[in-house]
Amino acid sequence: MSNIFFIFAASIIPFFGKMLKPFVNRVNAKLDAKGRVVIPANYRKILAENVTLYARMESLDNNVFLIVYPEEVWLASYNEMCERVDEFEDDGMAKQMQFSDETVELAIDKQGRLLLPKQQKEDLGIENDVTFAGMGKMFAIWKKDTYETFISGRTRLKIPAKAKP
Numbered sequence: 001m002s003n004i005f006f007i008f009a010a011s012i013i014p015f016f017g018k019m020l021k022p023f024v025n026r027v028n029a030k031l032d033a034k035g036r037v038v039i040p041a042n043y044r045k046i047l048a049e050n051v052t053l054y055a056r057m058e059s060l061d062n063n064v065f066l067i068v069y070p071e072e073v074w075l076a077s078y079n080e081m082c083e084r085v086d087e088f089e090d091d092g093m094a095k096q097m098q099f100s101d102e103t104v105e106l107a108i109d110k111q112g113r114l115l116l117p118k119q120q121k122e123d124l125g126i127e128n129d130v131t132f133a134g135m136g137k138m139f140a141i142w143k144k145d146t147y148e149t150f151i152s153g154r155t156r157l158k159i160p161a162k163a164k165p
Contacts, residue, residue, distance in 0.1 A: 021046050023134035028144055030128055035121060036113040040132050043139060044112050046070075053106040053114070055141075056099075057123055063150050065133075066120055066141040068106065073137045116141070 027040040039047070047053075047070060054074035055066050069077065081099055085092030106114050116126065129144035142150075 022136045023139040024136075025132075025134050026147075027132045029130050029132060031116065031121075031126065031130065032113075034115070035118070036109070036115050037130055037141075039108060039112050039114055041112075043132065043134075044108075047108065051108065053108065054103050055106050055120065056103045057120065058140075061150065063142075063146055064124055065143075065146070066116075066124060067135070067138055068114075068141060069138045074103070 023043055023046060025040070025042060027042075029037050029040070031037050052071040053068050054071065055068045057064055058067050059065070078099060082096060085095050087093055087096060104117050104120065106117075108114060116130075121127075124141075124143050125146070126143045131142045131144045131147040133140045133142060133147065
């Protein structure tokens with residue numbers, strides 16, 4: 001299983017001329033009997049009402065996790081990737097297909113819950129406990145034990161101080 005985390009000190013992130021409040025913090029949660037999980041309150045405040053979320057499986061250090069993108073962030077990432085590859089070359093075509101076909105659409109219900117797709121839950125090994133980890137413009141969902149093992153093996157991120165003029 002893969003895990004990833006970033007710490008952002010900024011209170012807002014520039015994104016295509018808009019200023020977005022970043023997804024920060026780590027929050028543990030439990031799935032209900034139907035496989036739904038409540039999105040942390042601080043994340044829900046950032047998400048627009050009726051927003052569509054997109055999720056992709058990713059891996060880091062042989063750990064698998066789910067990256068969840070608000071629609072506009074996913075579209076920007078997809079468009080940027082498409083601009084960098086030649087869609088008429090085999091490799092470019094394969095990258096576009098892989099980015100698209102490995103993405104699932106998620107919806108938030110009126111109670112602020114996400115239904116995690118069965119395949120992603122199985123791939124992540126999630127039965128009950130998950131960890132939400134903020135990643136600035138997006139957030140990750142991990143199997144809790146996997147995240148804790150991953151993060152405990154990482155060196156704490158130290159941001160260098162600004163040079164004094």
